[in-house]
Amino acid sequence: MNCNKEAVELMHKYLDGDLSKPEETELRVHLEDCEACQTHFHELKRTITLIHSAEQISAPKNFTENVMQQLPAEKKRMRYSR
C-alpha cells in the first residue's frame, strides 16, 4: 500500500466514520507492518484529543443585555397577533 496516499486516506475515512469493513481490515493489516503509518495514525488521533482541549472562551459580560437592547422594537402587527 502507498503510505502517503492510500493509507492516510483510509485513516481520514476512519476518523470520519466512513470506513467500510474491508477497508478497515486493509488499514489494520497495513498498520501492523508499517511503523511510519502507526505514528501518523497516532498523531492524528492525538491531534483530535488535543483540539478538544482547546481553551474555552466566554462571551463578555452583559453580552445578552447588549444584544437585547439593540433589537428593533416589537412591531405593532405582532402585538395584535398575540
Place this chain on the structure above:
Amino acid sequence: MDQIIREKIKLVKKGDQSAYEDVVSFFQNKIYQHCFRMLGNAHEAEDIAQEAFIRAYVNIHSFDDKRKFSTWLYRIATNLTIDRIRKRKPDYYLDAEVKGTDGLDMYSQLASKDRLPGEEVESIELQRYIHQEISGLPPKYRSIIMLRYLEEFSLQEISDILDIPLGTVKTRIHRGREALRKRLRHV
C-alpha cells in the same frame, strides 16, 4: 435543550421578544467563541457575534422550524465572520493592536479560569497553545475543524452551515487535521 430552544423560537416568531433573551443567553458563549476563533480579536468577535444574534432575530420568520436552530445561527455567524475577514485591509493586524481594541490583545479576553500552580498552569498554557494553533489555520480549514471538534456538528450539518458540498467538507477536514497534526505533533 433542542426542544426548549424550539419552544422559545416559536414564541419569538409570535412576537415575544423576551423569549429571545433565553436563546441569546444559551448560545452567547458558543457564538462568541466561534467568532473569536475565526477573527482572533475580541473587539471584532463581540461586534460580529452581536450582529449575528440581531440578524437571526430580524430574519426569524425565514427560519424553517423543521431545521436545527443552532445550524442556522452558526451559518449566519460564520458568513458574517467570513465577510469581515474579506473586508479587512492588508494592514489590519497592525491597526488592531494600536486602536479599536483599547489595548486588549486577544488573550486578555480568554476566560480566566482558576490559576493554580504546577500542573494546572501547564494545562492552561497547553489549552491556550492549542487555541493559538487552531487560530493559525487558514479560515476555510479553521471553520470546519472548529465546527466539527469544538462545536460537535456532524459533517452533514457542517455542509449545511457553510453551504458547501459534503465532499468539500471532507477534503477540508482531512487537510485541516493534517495541518494541525504537523503543528501539534511536538506538544
